[in-house]
Structures are given as C-alpha cells and as structure tokens.
Amino acid sequence: MATVTFYNKDIEKFMSLDVFKSQIPELGMSVEDSNDTSIVVDITPNRPELLYFNNLIREILLHLGILKPRSYDSEIKNLDGDLYVSPEFRSLRPYGIAFAAKNIDLSGNSLEYLVNFTEKLTDTYGRKRKKVALGMHNLDKVEFPLFYNLSEDKEFTPLKYGVSIKFSDFIKEKDNEGYSSIFGNKDGRYPILKDNSKILSLVPVINSDETSVSAFTRNLLIDINGSDETAVKNTARIIASSLIDIGASIYPVRVHMTQNKSSFISIDLKSRRASLHFKDFNSRIGLAEKSEKCLDLISRSGYLVKSSNSTSATILIPPYRTDIFGKIDIIEDMAIAYGYNNINAKEISGIYGYGNLDKLTELKNSLAELSIGLGYTEALNFYLTSRQIEFEYMLHDDPGSVSLLSSKTSTFSIIRTKLLPNLMMNLKTSADQPMPQKLFEVGNVYTVKGNKVEENLNIAFVSEGAKVNFNNLKADLEALCNYLKVHLELKESKDPAFIEGRTADIYIDGIKKGIIGEINPEVLLNFGLLEPVSALELTIQKLDY
Amino acid sequence: MEVIKLLGYEYKVLSFISAHENVDFNEVVKGLGINEDSIRWAIEDLKTKKAITSEEGTKVTYILTEEGKSYLSKFPEEQLVEYVNSSKPLEVKELPENLRIGFIWAKKNGWINIYNGILTLTDNGKRVLEDGFSYPLNKALNLANNGSYEVDEEQVKILISRKLVERKERPYIKNLAITDLGKSLLANEKEEEKIGSLSRDLIAHRGWEGKSFEPYSIAAEVAPSYPALRHPMNEFINYIRYKMASLGFKETVGSIIQPAFWVFDSLFSPQDHPTRDMQDTFFLSSPDAIEIDDEELINRVKKMHLNNWKGKWDINNAKQAVLRTHTTAVSAHSMYNYRNMDFTTPLKLFTIDKAFRNESVDYKHLAEMYQLDGIVIGKSLSMANLIWILKEFFSSLGLEIRIQPSYFPFTEPSFEIHHFDKEHNDWIEMGGAGVIRNDITEALGLKDATVLAWGLGLDRMMLSRAKLNSLSDLYKNNIGWLRTRNKIEF
Structure with missing residues (x-):
C-alpha cells in the first residue's frame, strides 16, 4: 500500500x-x-x-472532462550531453540512463511533492530500488560528460550530511535501508555516477550534496538505473511526462555502452498506438454505446484519439501509462470513465441449472452430524501450529511435517499432522468449564513423504472428565463405524501419548487407520489438564484433488 | 365448619415437628431431606393453619473475603516470620512486596525486632515458629470458614477490622412446636399416598388411578444442560454454501498447498510482485517445490508473462511450494480442468476454504482465513452479467451492494464490492470481483470463453454476526462459548 x-x-x-x-x-x-x-x-x-x-x-x-489528453513527444528537445556506462558498472547494474529537464518551477510545495514522488516510485514500482533507482541533481552544477562506473572507496559529501566521508563509512553509518547491499560493490569498488570532475551519487544509496536540488533550482538532471530495462524506461517516461506537465522541456543524453561502442538516445516519449473496436468495449462491459459516447470515454481516460470512424478508433497511449498491456486495459479505463455504478445488471441467458455441494463437504457434514449426535461439540482449529504442541506435548516424533520457511507469528511453524494436539489445547483453554467436556473436529491433516505432500481427512474425539474412560470412546467409535458401514477391529498397541494397556490401533476393513485410548497423564500435564481424557483419531479418506 | 386439609409436604413436616420438640428450621431440613424452599412453604402454611408455633431468631455467620480466603493456610505475618528465619540478616528494604503487609502485624505481635534497619526474630517470634503456628487469628479464620459458632469474639473483631471476614446476620426460624390443633389435625389425617416416580408397572396396571402425584417445586434450580453444537464458523460456511448451491453453483475443492504457479503465475502476478515476498506469503521448506506436469501449460503461462511483464520468468520460482494466499487458486485449477468443455450453457463453480497470509495474528488479523471464490464460465459474458450475479448472491444474503473500481492483476475490469453496514452507517468493503484477463483464460487453455469471478472473506463477516470483538476468539474453541452460545442469525 x-x-x-x-x-x-x-x-x-x-x-x-x-x-x-x-x-x-x-x-x-x-x-x-x-x-x-x-x-x-x-x-x-x-x-x-x-x-x-x-x-x-x-x-x-x-x-x-475538464482537461483534454495531450501529446508529450513535442517537449523532447535536442541532446544535452553524453553518459558513459562502464562494463564493470553494468555487471552490477545492467541499465543506466539520464536526461535533463529544464525550466521548472519548484517553489511552494512542488519540491516536496516531487521528492516524495520519486521516493515512493522507486519504493513501489522500483521494488525498494532493487528494480529501479533514481537520482535528481541540480543541472546547473553538473559538467558533462557523465559516467556510471565503479570507484575506489573515496571521500565525498553526501546529501544533507555536512562533511565529507568515505563511501564505506557512510554505508556503515547511514544506510539503514540496506540499499548498498542491493547490488553491492566489486572488489571494494563502488558504483557511482560522476560528471567530468566530481561524484554525483553513490548508486543507489545517496546523492552528493554539491548538486542538491532546492526550491530555487530551475534545471534538473535525472539519472535512472536498474535491473530491468523496461522498468528503467518506464520510470524515465513517467518522470519526464510529469515534469513536462509542470512546464519543463526534456533534453535527452546520448548513452554510450563503453564495451561495445554502441550508443542510444536516453529517452523518448512517443505514444504507443492501439486500435479499438467499440463493440469490444460494449461486449466486455455489457453496454450498447455509440461511437460518440465511446470517444468521450476514451478521451476522459486520458487517451488521445488519432483517428476514428463509427465502429472503431486509433488511439495513443500516453507515455506515463506503464500498466496497459492490451485492449482490455483500455476498455477497463473506459468503464471507469463510464462509472461502474452506472452499468446496469444484465441477466445471463441459460444461467439456470442445479448446483450442489462437493462430495467431500457432504461427507464432512454427515460426520459432524453424527459426532454431535454422540454429544461432541465441534471445534474448528487453525491448520498452522507449532512443533511444541504437535510433537513435544504429545511425546511424539515428527512424522515429516509440512514446514514453513518463515512465519511472522512465532507459534506457527508447521501444518498440523493430526487433529488431536489442537483438541487437547482446546481442553486446556476450557479448563475452567464444567465437566465432562466432549469435543470433536473433522478436518484435513498433512504430512510430507519424499518431498510429496500427503493429505488426509481425519476425525478426532476427545472426552474429558472424572468418569470418562476407554470404553466410552470405544462405544462411540463403534457407533461411528456402524453409521459408516465399515468393519471395525481394535488391536492392542503402544503409543507414548496414551496409557499402556489402554491403547489400541483402529483397523477399518482390515487396514490400520487410527488410534484410540486414554491419554498418558504425562501428556495431560503437558497440556495443564487435571482430569482424565480419552481420545481417538482416525483417517476417513486420503485426499487427492 | 371448614375442613382443614394438610397439603403437599405439610403432613411430613408436621409429623417431624411433633416427634422432635423445639426443633429449628435447619434440623427439619436435615431430618426430612427435602429441599429448603418446599419446607419453608410448608412451615408458613402450617403456621397460617395454626398447627404450629415458631420463633424468629437471627443467626450470625461469617463470610470470608477474597483476601481472607488467601490467608487460610498462612497469614502474611506468619510467612514473614518464616522468611526472616530462613534468610540471612535481612534489611527492611529488601523485604519482598508480598510480605510487607505482614510486617506491621508481626511487629504488633512482638515477633520481630528492627535494629539499624535489620530485621531479626524476637524470642516470641521464635516460639511462634517452634509451636508450629498456633496463631489465634489463623485458627479463628479457619473456624469462621467452616461455619463454626465457636469463634473467639475478640479474634473475629480483628479479622473484621482487617477486612478478612464479613459478619452477616440471617433471620431464621427456631423453636418450632406443634399446637393442639396441629396434634388433632395430625391424628385425623393420614398421610395421603402419593406417587413419586411413575413406573412401568404403575402405567401398565393403571396404578396411578385414584392417587395423586408428589408435586415438584417448579421454581427449583436445576443443573444446566449443554447441547453439542457445530462450530459457528462452519454453520456460517454451510449457510453460504447452500446459498451458492441454490443459485446453481457447483462446489469444487483444492489443496491449501500449491506450487506458486497456481497461486500467482497462472493468475498474471509477476514474479517480482511484492505479495510474492516471504513477508506476505508462507513459503514452505518441506516440501520446497511442487512439480507442474503440463509442459504446454507452463509454456503458455511463461509466454503470457514475457509478452506482458517483459523481464524474466523462471520456472523454478513457479514451482516453489506455498500455502495458497487466495482461493482463486482453486478457480484457476477449475478453469484449467474444465478447459475442453463447451460453455454454451454457462458453468458456475464455487469454493469455500482456507487461504493463508504471513501475518502477525492479533484481534483483527489472522494468518489463515476462510474465503469464498465464485466463477461463471460462459460465452461472451460481460461485466454487466457479473454485476447481476453479484446482486443475486448478495440479495440472497440480505445485503445491498455497490461497486468501486479496484486493481487485481488477474481481472480486467476489476472492482471491489461494498455493502452498506447499518452498524457503522457506512459502506464497507467485503470482497473483490472482475472479469478474468483473456491472457489468463487463453493460457489456461480455455477457448472462446469469458470467466466472471468474485471472492469474499468470510471471517470478518462472521465476527459481526457472532458479536465477537476479536477474530482469533473465533478459533479459541473455548467449550464454554461453543456450547452456551446463542443461535447466530446470519
């Protein structure tokens, strides 16, 4: 934002x-x-x-409609000088250009607006100067030619710093944003912009104080460098057209690539052309507007109409528009000019037909209904959880969990592999509530097997209270299996989270699907629980989308 | 002459009083094992009928304050003595905060001495320790707590002055005695046989006929019942699901774990877009990448990026495993899955599921939230058609909507959906919508089809309906709330 x-x-x-x-x-x-x-x-x-x-x-x-679109091309004047970009510089920062803007009035709040603009532009569109960085200098203090190259660690006087300081020391002291690390330096040599005699800026960190811009500056030199050619060009066109609108004329420079001796002119403001059929607009938006109205919408969207007839128009895309990929983007602008809330809703023909819920949703809902019938209240937990709750508290090993690379919330590091640990946390949250407490959850759980995710739909029950035991849960499990028409078999087993001798693996139609038992008191204490808990969890279905 | 009859428990109570001379109210309650209220009514009625006499007395009881309860095991001055005894020479200013209160009383009791700011125990103090604390105040407090009448008056005065107990006087009925009239009533009347529990036997043999039932005290308090309920968020999600299905939409599902391709690349989001940063999106370390198996699809999407965004497009960035940041990823899959269908009859799909953002969780932000995503795929559909669908959907929820231009990389035109919120008396943003870019539909393999799409966050909508203040309260799963909450009006 x-x-x-x-x-x-x-x-x-x-x-x-x-x-x-x-x-x-x-x-x-x-x-x-x-x-x-x-x-x-x-x-x-x-x-x-x-x-x-x-x-x-x-x-x-x-x-x-108060202002009409204009052309910017005519404000491009003759060449003003040369810029040499060294191969070394280009190895760190592939693209660099510059141009001059003359005859500007920066009084009042104009300078503040302009400085804020260039900063926000390189922050957002320029991706915090990674993609594009920009410098503004007082042209009257600059002596052409200009050089983008690398320099030894030298002293210069940075903008508003007051005294001279070495590049390396300035970076250590003042570069809190880390701009200097975007493309670093090369063998202790730093990327700079200089003119015939002096350093203009330590790229892309800070400009020199000597060529700083004030409210009285009339003529500017803009230098733009970046990692992406299109982004650098677009930035130049945005800045140049903005300056033209406040009265400037633009003077390009000739950019020399010193390695292959090729050169080009740093900036042009030629408008891209597009031809637009009004029926494309009308069909996309759902209108039936005639050419006159369409031309008005085009103009109010800032596009200059080059030529038109009753069905189409050739239009010019202003140089500051970096977001126009195709006709559809122009059509959107016309719709905005039309006013979205002026567009009348239109029924879709042939729209009626039956809808339905996904089979998985229906299964989840029927499992929930059964669980509620058995007296369990539904819990709905986050998928994200911590290793501590998931494994440490449950005395389990990590079976291979889906893990986050980084998280702003410290308690989130993995995706749940089971439903039970969260339900145990819910009992902890509910510790001051009357017993017995019975909770269930139906939801997806995730593990990683050989860099592949395995996703399952599980159901889990927990039941807490002085009189709750293994047999209550077993009876509920039998009711569940009866409802699902599956064959249940329990085989005594061991699991650190459960009490030995009161634990069994759940086999459904002969395949091991889950576990049932009374929770180990050690685990109860891990969750701060002081009443016995019986629990079960089983996989209902492997999910494959 | 009017015949006086004994009703309800009156017979039992009168018999008891007749058998026990000058009993008081509590003894009757204990003796009969019937609830207090019923007995109180019976006694009042028997008095009106002049069958018994009684006297009104008052009874003193002591009630412990919160502070008083915390002193039941040890008073602060007792703790202080223990502390002084167990620590090295102790300066007054080093005394822990919680023991300061005991200081004055220990001094008053002559248990401690202060010399040059150093605290020591007096002989008295040492004796207290040796005696294992037979501190009269402590004894009195415990007696008061047990409701005993033998509390030392002097000690109680101190306890009251220290605001550890409060004195309460309660009216109470004593010296209940039967009158001659009562005796004759009792003699004339036999206790009527009344039915307690209705049994299978009584029902089958019509055994209740000619008898009356023991009446219950309707006003008596009962132990609460707790219903098992669905989680309110799932109730809400199902409510929205049924609305969508009844508008003719079919539900689709997809995994929360996706290659960035389906979350970003296929939806026109450039690879250097800020939302693709670890700051906003959950990237995974295990698995770190997910393969996309359709080479042609990859190439079409790659071309879409290079043609429009220029710069670079790296398949390895597209394979990075992420938690989907929006359920539009499911819609992207659906467009691809249904690419070979004929859309003469429009296809209407929706999904409601979790999406994830790398957020610091607080009362208004969650790291995982529920979203609804709906799409209509058809031939030459327009934005006006989308507005129609949205109006149909939101009016089924009873919401009036307005739209406003917005920007999403994957739709053109794009807009926000606002609804009028009566509580705030303002328009509030609730979702986004738009016509999917042709570049995307073509890259996903749809021919000659337009896709209308909209998405909606559900958690915030739920928050106001459930009258909660914090989003995270929705997922704390405190059973207290889950099973005693009211029905939520959606």
Missing part, C-alpha cells in the same frame, strides 16, 4: 475538496485520512504515476 499526502490548499487551486474526495473512489482509490490541512490517498499499485500530486490532479481533470 502506498499512501500520499496532498495539501488541501493545493487541491483547492484546481477543484473543491468535496469533488476531489468523491473522485478518488471513482478512480479506484481510497481516501485513508483527511483533516483541515491535508488528505491522505491510497494510490492503486498499477498506477505508480499517480503517486505525484500533479498527475493525480491531471487524472481527475481528465476524468471530469
């Missing part, structure tokens, strides 16, 4: 707060908080460009 704070006084330059607040959900986002000075909006993750104030305002004005 990415939230952004917008100031009321800035919003009110464009629209009333009420309009703003009512438009946010219409666009698929939510107002998280609002007070006298600001509004916090949760920005939808597929629209990273809306993390920027101006872009969100642009989106709303487009949606309301």
Whole structure:
C-alpha cells in the first residue's frame, strides 16, 4: 500500500475538496485520512504515476472532462550531453540512463511533492530500488560528460550530511535501508555516477550534496538505473511526462555502452498506438454505446484519439501509462470513465441449472452430524501450529511435517499432522468449564513423504472428565463405524501419548487407520489438564484433488 | 365448619415437628431431606393453619473475603516470620512486596525486632515458629470458614477490622412446636399416598388411578444442560454454501498447498510482485517445490508473462511450494480442468476454504482465513452479467451492494464490492470481483470463453454476526462459548 499526502490548499487551486474526495473512489482509490490541512490517498499499485500530486490532479481533470489528453513527444528537445556506462558498472547494474529537464518551477510545495514522488516510485514500482533507482541533481552544477562506473572507496559529501566521508563509512553509518547491499560493490569498488570532475551519487544509496536540488533550482538532471530495462524506461517516461506537465522541456543524453561502442538516445516519449473496436468495449462491459459516447470515454481516460470512424478508433497511449498491456486495459479505463455504478445488471441467458455441494463437504457434514449426535461439540482449529504442541506435548516424533520457511507469528511453524494436539489445547483453554467436556473436529491433516505432500481427512474425539474412560470412546467409535458401514477391529498397541494397556490401533476393513485410548497423564500435564481424557483419531479418506 | 386439609409436604413436616420438640428450621431440613424452599412453604402454611408455633431468631455467620480466603493456610505475618528465619540478616528494604503487609502485624505481635534497619526474630517470634503456628487469628479464620459458632469474639473483631471476614446476620426460624390443633389435625389425617416416580408397572396396571402425584417445586434450580453444537464458523460456511448451491453453483475443492504457479503465475502476478515476498506469503521448506506436469501449460503461462511483464520468468520460482494466499487458486485449477468443455450453457463453480497470509495474528488479523471464490464460465459474458450475479448472491444474503473500481492483476475490469453496514452507517468493503484477463483464460487453455469471478472473506463477516470483538476468539474453541452460545442469525 502506498499512501500520499496532498495539501488541501493545493487541491483547492484546481477543484473543491468535496469533488476531489468523491473522485478518488471513482478512480479506484481510497481516501485513508483527511483533516483541515491535508488528505491522505491510497494510490492503486498499477498506477505508480499517480503517486505525484500533479498527475493525480491531471487524472481527475481528465476524468471530469475538464482537461483534454495531450501529446508529450513535442517537449523532447535536442541532446544535452553524453553518459558513459562502464562494463564493470553494468555487471552490477545492467541499465543506466539520464536526461535533463529544464525550466521548472519548484517553489511552494512542488519540491516536496516531487521528492516524495520519486521516493515512493522507486519504493513501489522500483521494488525498494532493487528494480529501479533514481537520482535528481541540480543541472546547473553538473559538467558533462557523465559516467556510471565503479570507484575506489573515496571521500565525498553526501546529501544533507555536512562533511565529507568515505563511501564505506557512510554505508556503515547511514544506510539503514540496506540499499548498498542491493547490488553491492566489486572488489571494494563502488558504483557511482560522476560528471567530468566530481561524484554525483553513490548508486543507489545517496546523492552528493554539491548538486542538491532546492526550491530555487530551475534545471534538473535525472539519472535512472536498474535491473530491468523496461522498468528503467518506464520510470524515465513517467518522470519526464510529469515534469513536462509542470512546464519543463526534456533534453535527452546520448548513452554510450563503453564495451561495445554502441550508443542510444536516453529517452523518448512517443505514444504507443492501439486500435479499438467499440463493440469490444460494449461486449466486455455489457453496454450498447455509440461511437460518440465511446470517444468521450476514451478521451476522459486520458487517451488521445488519432483517428476514428463509427465502429472503431486509433488511439495513443500516453507515455506515463506503464500498466496497459492490451485492449482490455483500455476498455477497463473506459468503464471507469463510464462509472461502474452506472452499468446496469444484465441477466445471463441459460444461467439456470442445479448446483450442489462437493462430495467431500457432504461427507464432512454427515460426520459432524453424527459426532454431535454422540454429544461432541465441534471445534474448528487453525491448520498452522507449532512443533511444541504437535510433537513435544504429545511425546511424539515428527512424522515429516509440512514446514514453513518463515512465519511472522512465532507459534506457527508447521501444518498440523493430526487433529488431536489442537483438541487437547482446546481442553486446556476450557479448563475452567464444567465437566465432562466432549469435543470433536473433522478436518484435513498433512504430512510430507519424499518431498510429496500427503493429505488426509481425519476425525478426532476427545472426552474429558472424572468418569470418562476407554470404553466410552470405544462405544462411540463403534457407533461411528456402524453409521459408516465399515468393519471395525481394535488391536492392542503402544503409543507414548496414551496409557499402556489402554491403547489400541483402529483397523477399518482390515487396514490400520487410527488410534484410540486414554491419554498418558504425562501428556495431560503437558497440556495443564487435571482430569482424565480419552481420545481417538482416525483417517476417513486420503485426499487427492 | 371448614375442613382443614394438610397439603403437599405439610403432613411430613408436621409429623417431624411433633416427634422432635423445639426443633429449628435447619434440623427439619436435615431430618426430612427435602429441599429448603418446599419446607419453608410448608412451615408458613402450617403456621397460617395454626398447627404450629415458631420463633424468629437471627443467626450470625461469617463470610470470608477474597483476601481472607488467601490467608487460610498462612497469614502474611506468619510467612514473614518464616522468611526472616530462613534468610540471612535481612534489611527492611529488601523485604519482598508480598510480605510487607505482614510486617506491621508481626511487629504488633512482638515477633520481630528492627535494629539499624535489620530485621531479626524476637524470642516470641521464635516460639511462634517452634509451636508450629498456633496463631489465634489463623485458627479463628479457619473456624469462621467452616461455619463454626465457636469463634473467639475478640479474634473475629480483628479479622473484621482487617477486612478478612464479613459478619452477616440471617433471620431464621427456631423453636418450632406443634399446637393442639396441629396434634388433632395430625391424628385425623393420614398421610395421603402419593406417587413419586411413575413406573412401568404403575402405567401398565393403571396404578396411578385414584392417587395423586408428589408435586415438584417448579421454581427449583436445576443443573444446566449443554447441547453439542457445530462450530459457528462452519454453520456460517454451510449457510453460504447452500446459498451458492441454490443459485446453481457447483462446489469444487483444492489443496491449501500449491506450487506458486497456481497461486500467482497462472493468475498474471509477476514474479517480482511484492505479495510474492516471504513477508506476505508462507513459503514452505518441506516440501520446497511442487512439480507442474503440463509442459504446454507452463509454456503458455511463461509466454503470457514475457509478452506482458517483459523481464524474466523462471520456472523454478513457479514451482516453489506455498500455502495458497487466495482461493482463486482453486478457480484457476477449475478453469484449467474444465478447459475442453463447451460453455454454451454457462458453468458456475464455487469454493469455500482456507487461504493463508504471513501475518502477525492479533484481534483483527489472522494468518489463515476462510474465503469464498465464485466463477461463471460462459460465452461472451460481460461485466454487466457479473454485476447481476453479484446482486443475486448478495440479495440472497440480505445485503445491498455497490461497486468501486479496484486493481487485481488477474481481472480486467476489476472492482471491489461494498455493502452498506447499518452498524457503522457506512459502506464497507467485503470482497473483490472482475472479469478474468483473456491472457489468463487463453493460457489456461480455455477457448472462446469469458470467466466472471468474485471472492469474499468470510471471517470478518462472521465476527459481526457472532458479536465477537476479536477474530482469533473465533478459533479459541473455548467449550464454554461453543456450547452456551446463542443461535447466530446470519
């Protein structure tokens, strides 16, 4: 979740707060908080460009039809300089580009919005700078050409740090987010961006103070680097179009790959074209809108219409849209412009037919009904449990459990292999309640055999109280087997969780399926229980989906 | 003259009083073994009939306070003496918190001395220890607890002043004696033979005829009965299941343990998506990977990723074993399983089961929760059709809904479902819905079919219906709640 704070006084330059607040959900986002000075909006993750104030305002004005879509291509100007990317740098960080943006006004809250935007953008879309990192510099302090390369551990003055410090020391002291470990260094040489004479940034950790940006900066240099070429390009297009909307012109640089002597121009803002048949829109959404209405929806979604006729249109996808994979995504935007709650429900023809529950559900329900008839109340436990409850308390060995790689809840480390341990915990929870206590559970249990999961449907009963014994449970088990029309046989057996001489394996139709007995007092104490407990658990069915 | 008759237990009570001179109420109760209330009524009635006389007295009883009960085995001053005796020279300030209370009393009793802040036992104190604690206060407290009348008045005063016991006076009936009228009544009347338990014999031989039944005290308290009940969450899940089945949906099931492929990749979620992080998803160490056996399917899904998300797609990431994060994984399987069907008649499927998220469990978060996932597969279905299905379903639950645009990687368009919550007087999000991306349906092998899908979390819905405050309370399985809870209105 990415939230952004917008100031009321800035919003009110464009629209009333009420309009703003009512438009946010219409666009698929939510107002998280609002007070006298600001509004916090949760920005939808597929629209990273809306993390920027101006872009969100642009989106709303487009949606309301107040603003018309524009082209950005014309604001790309001539080349401004060269960027050399060394092979060493590329071995750590494959892609790096830069461009200049001139004639910007960063006064008021503009700089704060822009800085927050670049930070949130590289945090979300850039996956905490792993996929994409970005730096903003004062262009007027930069001397071309630029170099992305590796450098010895040197001293420089990091942004807002005040004094000069070595890369390695700065990382130790200030890199709490661990940005320096994303792609590390190579033999003690650090990835940097420098110009003709000085270091501009320790990539992707921090910029240099010397070229820092202030509210008075008019011209910017943006450098973008990352692990994924598409993501780097998309980030450049998002930033450049955002800056153009606040008055900038964009000046690309020529990027030189120093290993193969190839070069390319760092950025373009050409719009991708798409052709759209209105019937595709109408059939997906369930409408019958004519071309005029469709063209209005296209325009209010921010797409420029290049040409159109009565059945289709050729449209331009703005350069900041990174989430448009195909026509269907454009159709969704048109539906949003239409207003979801304006779409009338339409009955599906041929929809009627009989439904049913799955056989497994029906089996579980009939087992539950029988158990309730026998006086057992149903428990419903978590699948996730701990080795302590599952094995230690029950004096059992781990038969091969499905294990979690990591868990935020410390008591969860495996998936249950049996139902009984949880039921014993339930008796512990219920210790202050009147006896006797009878609980059952019907549910799935899991083990791993040779890296393959075995899943079974089990049923378990526990019965606690001074007068409860093996024979009560045996009688209930016989009733269960009679109901299920299966042949029951008990064979005396041993199990550490049960009292010796009062334990038996349950054989159903000649196959060993479970265990019945009186719980070992050692186990009772493990669960803090002070009354005798008799219990049984058996497998009803092996599950294979 | 009106004939006075003896009713119910009156005969028994009057006989008892006649046989025992000047008995009190408690003795009658003990002697007859009948419940107190019935006897009280009988005595009152016999007095009205002037068959007996009695006197009203009061009886003093002592009731122990919670603190008093905790002193039954040892008073704090007794514990203190033991503690001082067993420890090395002890400074007053080192005294444990729980013994401070005893300090004043031990001092008052002359059991301890303080010199330069060091605590020692006096001779008296040592004697107390040797005597094995014949502390009069302790004795009095235990006597009071046993309801004895021989409690030393002086000691009781101290106990009361220390708020260890409370004095209660209770009215009580004593010196019950039979009158001449009573004697004549008794002589004239024989106890009527009444039927206690109805037996097989009495029924078969019509033996009850001409006799009356011993009446019961209807108001008497009875031991509670506890019904065996289903777990309320399962009741709720079944309720939703039946709603779905009656709308013509067929239930499907699937395992909670899946390769990431079915949870993420097949549903268009890119491999570097944040939800595929260990922070959000439970990855498994055993088993660590699960094979996907359809090579062609893998290739189609791989192509879908490379065409749209660009970058890399690694089959090994898709094989990683996870606990499914949503039941849409079951729907993805279903789409694949039914890929060769003809959908001229739409196919309607649903599943209700567990999904898992790597969360820290607290009152509003669970690591495993129940979800409903419903899909309709048909030819040229639209979003308007999906809205219709949702309205049908939610109106069957009595809920008014509204929709709002949203984003899920696997649906296009996507939206959230909100319902109007009367308690909060606001619209509350309760689920997501959308039309499955064509890229996905094609990759899963469906030809010329549209899939409408929606999902819904059930735990939170249950919480408000069960009037619970904490999600985890639903799964504590305290039998106290499970068998004494009220019927829940869904």
